[in-house]
Structure formats: structure tokens, C-alpha cells
Amino acid sequence: AAKPPAGAAPYxxxxxxxxxxxxxxxxxxxxxxxxxPFLYRDQDHTPxxxxxxxxxxLAAFLCGRNPLLAASSLDLKPEVxxxxxxxxxxxxxxxxxxxxxxxxxxxxxxxxxxxxxxxQLPEFVPLESDLGDVPVIDHKPSxxxxxxxxxxxxxxxxxxxxxxxxxxxxxxHLIPDKLxxxxxxxxxxxxxxxxxxxxxxxxxxxxxxxxxxxxxxxxSEADVTRPFVSQAVVxxxxxxxxxxxxxxxxxxxxxxxxxxPRKNICWGTDSKPLYDVVEDGSVKGFNDEVLLQLxxxxxxxxxxx
Amino acid sequence: xxxxxxxxxxxxxxxxxxxSVLSIIDNPAHQLEGHEERVKRAISHARFWDTMEVAPRRxxxxxxxxEDLIHLCRLMSAKYPSLTKRMxxxxxxxxxxxxxxxxxxxxxxxxxxLMNSMAPIPPVASKEEILATEEHVxxxxxxxxxxxxxxxxxxxxxxxxxxFRDGYPYSHPHTLFFLESANVRTDRFRPEQLRxxxxxxxxxxxxxxxxxxxxxxxxxLEQPIVVQSIGTDxxxxxxxxxxxNTTDLVSSDGIKNLVWIDPDQNLYEKAQCIPEVKKxxxxxxxxxxxxxxxxxxxxxxxxxxxxx
Numbered sequence: 001a002a003k004p005p006a007g008a009a010p011y012x013x014x015x016x017x018x019x020x021x022x023x024x025x026x027x028x029x030x031x032x033x034x035x036x037p038f039l040y041r042d043q044d045h046t047p048x049x050x051x052x053x054x055x056x057x058l059a060a061f062l063c064g065r066n067p068l069l070a071a072s073s074l075d076l077k078p079e080v081x082x083x084x085x086x087x088x089x090x091x092x093x094x095x096x097x098x099x100x101x102x103x104x105x106x107x108x109x110x111x112x113x114x115x116x117x118x119x120q121l122p123e124f125v126p127l128e129s130d131l132g133d134v135p136v137i138d139h140k141p142s143x144x145x146x147x148x149x150x151x152x153x154x155x156x157x158x159x160x161x162x163x164x165x166x167x168x169x170x171x172x173h174l175i176p177d178k179l180x181x182x183x184x185x186x187x188x189x190x191x192x193x194x195x196x197x198x199x200x201x202x203x204x205x206x207x208x209x210x211x212x213x214x215x216x217x218x219x220s221e222a223d224v225t226r227p228f229v230s231q232a233v234v235x236x237x238x239x240x241x242x243x244x245x246x247x248x249x250x251x252x253x254x255x256x257x258x259x260x261p262r263k264n265i266c267w268g269t270d271s272k273p274l275y276d277v278v279e280d281g282s283v284k285g286f287n288d289e290v291l292l293q294l295x296x297x298x299x300x301x302x303x304x305x
Numbered sequence: 306x307x308x309x310x311x312x313x314x315x316x317x318x319x320x321x322x323x324x325s326v327l328s329i330i331d332n333p334a335h336q337l338e339g340h341e342e343r344v345k346r347a348i349s350h351a352r353f354w355d356t357m358e359v360a361p362r363r364x365x366x367x368x369x370x371x372e373d374l375i376h377l378c379r380l381m382s383a384k385y386p387s388l389t390k391r392m393x394x395x396x397x398x399x400x401x402x403x404x405x406x407x408x409x410x411x412x413x414x415x416x417x418x419l420m421n422s423m424a425p426i427p428p429v430a431s432k433e434e435i436l437a438t439e440e441h442v443x444x445x446x447x448x449x450x451x452x453x454x455x456x457x458x459x460x461x462x463x464x465x466x467x468x469f470r471d472g473y474p475y476s477h478p479h480t481l482f483f484l485e486s487a488n489v490r491t492d493r494f495r496p497e498q499l500r501x502x503x504x505x506x507x508x509x510x511x512x513x514x515x516x517x518x519x520x521x522x523x524x525x526l527e528q529p530i531v532v533q534s535i536g537t538d539x540x541x542x543x544x545x546x547x548x549x550n551t552t553d554l555v556s557s558d559g560i561k562n563l564v565w566i567d568p569d570q571n572l573y574e575k576a577q578c579i580p581e582v583k584k585x586x587x588x589x590x591x592x593x594x595x596x597x598x599x600x601x602x603x604x605x606x607x608x609x610x611x612x613x
Contacts, residue, residue, distance in 0.1 A: 027394065027469075057379075073376075074376045075355075076369075159350060159354040160353065162354055
């Protein structure tokens with residue numbers, strides 16, 4: 001991603017941003033007297049409040065430079081749902097045995113924080129670009145842990161259709177305790193750590209952008225005429241991974257996917273630590289690069305603004 | 306209610322908000338652009354749009370409304386960069402102990418959301434007003450003991466803790482926010498009791514800070530400490546500014562503390578989620594009724610107080 005365009009804004013004070021981030025981190029981990037964290041609820045104790053503080057103070061600091069942020073709406077722990085059809089299967093048992101049905105998918109997501117804005121973010125690449133192939137999986141999706149059972153068909157971006165802030169800007173996800181890095185390292189599955197971040201990024205962003213498109217009236221029979229773009233940051237409190245998603249097509253059902261050359265694209269980074277350790281009231285090994293990337297994400301806006 | 310809290314904290318009540326806050330409200334330079342529209346949007350978001358159900362419950366919409374209003378206030382930092390020197394602290398714990406005519410009282414525990422700032426709020430009352438409180442006599446409730454309805458506990462340690470460690474850069478408590486968000490009406494505090502709770506906790510925070518700054522000896526403070534407090538149940542707002550003038554609380558004479566209260570400000574009269582229909586005719590379409598922009602102006606003024 002490019003630096004903020006020269007001449008558009010005065011020099012971004014990285015020292016000020018660094019001190020805001022360090023203050024948020026120190027408050028949550030050191031200065032505030034808190035009881036010990038609840039069992040397996042480490043994420044609610046420190047990284048959760050730290051993320052909320054960091055995003056709200058950075059957004060307030062940067063809203064002078066990004067008028068889109070000044071008109072934005074911040075949601076805490078919203079719900080994002082999307083329901084779609086993709087592929088076919090034969091019904092196995094029951095009174096409809098033998099009939100061919102589309103496979104139904106539903107994502108119910110709970111990001112920690114999200115920013116919704118009234119204008120769409122600009123596209124990264126043109127609508128029809130093809131940057132690679134999508135891997136094909138043969139077995140049923142219910143064998144994967146994400147799509148075991150499908151309860152209610154819900155489509156929701158975080159607020160109802162009447163809200164003027166109907167486009168998504170950035171989501172912030174917190175990795176739950178069950179998927180902590182230490183557990184993977186102990187189980188000798190270090191290569192799976194990045195997979196967790198990427199899977200979270202792709203699934204959540206697809207659900208969010210597709211739900212936004214559906215709010216604007218597009219669906220699998222009436223495909224999107226302009227790309228829907230959103231960003232996400234997945235973190236466990238110390239390691240941050242950044243993702244950008246561009247939705248080019250919603251046509252994923254069996255009938256519509258046959259002549260559909262468009263693909264949805266997700267760009268992502270590996271997870272990098274924001275700091276090394278917090279001790280005695282100071283943050284050691286603060287990584288400015290990660291903070292700058294976060295700031296660039298927050299400053300993203302349409303070219304007219 | 307508030308009268309009991311006044312006796313317990315040795316405070317004199319003044320109706321309405323102090324002149325420094327009122328001047329912020331009246332100053333048009335301190336308004337957010339298009340703020341009426343944005344506040345209405347925030348209310349609609351909290352009361353209508355935030356959930357898949359038809360009408361969210363109070364437990365859901367009260368914190369959401371609060372977060373949205375705070376987000377709007379924080380966006381003012383584009384105009385006033387020193388507003389970034391504020392930090393919200395959720396789930397923090399306060400403890401303060403004091404003696405009042407041979408009764409030991411204390412305020413403890415999780416209470417609300419505290420906003421801290423690096424710089425303290427300058428004293429709101431002039432020196433003459435502070436000296437004038439000397440003549441004011443505290444209201445007593447003979448034969449009712451002033452500690453009625455207070456929980457009696459055995460205390461083994463007399464704690465005074467602001468909730469944060471030393472060296473915390475945002476060391477001055479600025480505003481306390483109380484959200485009465487229980488769904489059942491009997492679980493919520495009535496406005497009078499909410500105001501009393503706000504007064505007790507604002508006093509507790511100011512006292513803990515005073516003891517940290519000036520030591521444990523009871524004395525009259527050279528630099529009075531000001532703590533603000535806002536309480537709401539999602540619709541009705543209570544605004545309060547408390548100034549601690551003295552930590553000499555054992556006797557009932559001498560200089561008193563001061564509190565300014567602006568009670569029962571409605572942000573809106575009614576939020577209709579589904580249109581009211583009588584005999585197949587829509588009598589009341591869905592929307593917000595009776596919106597009062599002044600309440601948000603007061604909210605914003607209390608937020609900006611101390612920096613402008």
C-alpha cells in the first residue's frame with residue numbers, strides 16, 4: 001500500500017501515534033488494577049480492551065485527515081451473517097432422498113470491532129481481473145469444522161438496511177483462546193498458525209462484503225456491477241495480520257457459476273508482532289511498521305475525498 | 306437519595322450546571338457540524354438498526370447509544386488535538402474511605418466507565434463561593450440516621466486506591482459514566498437514586514485522587530479537584546459536576562464540597578420501532594419523537610470541559 005499522497009496531508013507524526021498506541025497497551029496491561037483473568041478468558045482481560053482503546057483513539061486522531069472516518073460508525077462486538085448457495089449435492093436420506101439440492105452455507109461471525117462508512121472504498125484491481133486459480137475441494141463442506149450445521153438463513157452487516165453507513169471499512173478480529181500461538185507451538189503445528197489468521201480473514205471478509213452487496217440489491221442472479229472492498233485486521237493482541245478483500249462476484253450457485261470468469265480476491269500479510277514485551281511500565285521492541293500499516297488501513301478512502 | 310448522599314459527603318447542592326460548562330454550551334465554535342443529524346442517526350442506530358430483531362432490549366441499546374455518543378465526541382479531536390490525551394477505562398475498581406462524625410464510610414468496587422485525562426479540570430467555583438459554603442448548614446434527617454440503607458460490612462483494611470498504578474500518565478479522573486441498562490425496570494436505579502450513586506462515586510474518585518496528591522491528613526484543598534459524572538438509562542440523562550474542596554470530613558462545619566446537578570434531561574421522548582396501527586391505519590409511523598438536541602450539547606460540553 002502506498003504512503004498517504006504527498007500534498008494531501010501534513011507529515012504524519014509517527015511519534016505521537018506510537019505514544020498513543022503504547023499508552024493504550026500500558027493502560028490495559030499494566031496500569032489498571034485488574035483481577036487475574038478468568039479461566040480461558042485471557043482475550044477478554046487484556047487484548048480485547050487494548051484493541052478497543054487502540055482503534056478508538058487512532059480513529060479519533062486520524063479523523064481530521066480522513067473525512068470518511070469522521071462520518072463513520074463504530075460497532076463493538078457486532079454480528080455479521082451471510083447465507084449463500086454453492087455447488088450441488090444429492091440428499092442422502094429422508095423423504096427427499098435422491099433429489100439434487102444446492103449446498104447451503106451460512107457464516108455467523110462476531111468481529112471484535114468494526115468501522116462502517118457511508119461511501120464505498122475504491123477498488124484495488126479492475127472487476128474482471130484474474131489473479132490465480134481457486135483450489136477445488138471434492139468432499140462435502142460439513143466435513144470441515146466451519147460448516148457443520150446450518151440453522152437460520154441470516155444476512156446482516158452489523159446494522160439494518162436503513163443505516164446510511166452501509167459500506168464496510170475495516171473489521172478487527174480477535175483470535176480466541178483455543179487457537180493461541182502457544183498451543184500450536186506445543187503441538188508442533190507451527191505452520192498452522194498463519195492458516196488460522198488467513199482463514200479468519202477470508203471467511204469474515206467474504207461474508208461482510210457479500211452481505212453489503214446484498215444490502216445494495218445484488219444477489220447470485222443479479223451479479224455486482226462494481227467491486228465491494230473491505231479490510232480486516234486479525235490479531236491476538238500482540239501479532240497483527242492485515243487483509244484486504246475485493247468482492248467481484250456473488251454468482252456462486254450451480255447455474256450462475258458455469259460462465260462466470262470473475263473471482264473474488266483477498267490480499268493478506270503474515271502475522272507480525274507489534275511489540276516484544278511489556279515490563280515495568282514501558283513497551284520494549286515496538287514495531288513501527290505494523291503501526292504504520294494499521295494507520296494506512298484507517299486512512300484508506302475514496303479518491304474524491 | 307441525593308440529600309442523604311449530600312450529608313455523607315459534606316456537599317452543598319447547586320441547581321443547574323456551572324457557568325464554565327454553560328459557556329461551552331453557548332459557544333457555537335464548540336459544536337460538531339451537523340450534530341443534530343448525527344445524534345439522531347446514533348439514536349436510530351442504537352434503538353432500531355443494531356440487531357436482527359425488531360426491537361433491541363435495553364441491555365443492548367443502552368451501551369450502544371453510549372458508545373455512539375462517545376464516538377461522536379471523540380471525533381471533535383480533529384478540532385482540539387488535546388482531546389486525544391484522554392483514555393477510557395472500563396471495569397476499573399475504586400476504593401475510598403473516610404470518616405464522617407465518627408462513622409467510617411467507604412466507597413468501593415466496579416462502578417461505571419471512567420474517562421481519565423492527562424490534565425485536571427480547573428476548579429469550577431470561585432474562592433468566594435467556596436468560602437460561602439462555610440455558612441451553609443448540612444441538612445440532617447433526625448430521627449433517621451444518615452447511614453440508613455447503607456450496607457454495613459466489616460472492613461479490615463482501610464483502602465484508598467484510585468484503581469491505577471503510580472506513574473499512569475492519564476492520572477486525573479475526568480468523567481464517570483453510569484449506564485443503567487438492566488432490562489427489568491425494578492433492577493434499574495430510579496433517577497433520584499442514580500443521582501445519589503453518581504454523587505457518591507464522583508466523591509470517592511475525587512477523594513482517592515486527593516489522598517494520593519495531598520496525603521491522608523484531613524485539610525482544605527488549595528486546588529480543589531473536579532470530577533464530572535453522567536448517568537443514563539438510554540433515554541434520560543443526569544449531568545453532574547462535583548468539586549472536592551476539603552478532605553476534612555469528620556465534622557459537619559467548615560468548608561463544604563460543591564455539586565452542580567442538572568437532572569432528568571431527555572434525549573428523545575419516544576423511539577417507535579414498529580409503526581402503531583389502529584384500525585388498519587398507521588397512526589404513528591416508526592421513528593424518533595421529541596428529539597432534544599440540548600441534551601447532547603450538554604453531553605459534549607461536559608466532554609470538552611477542561612480542554613477548551
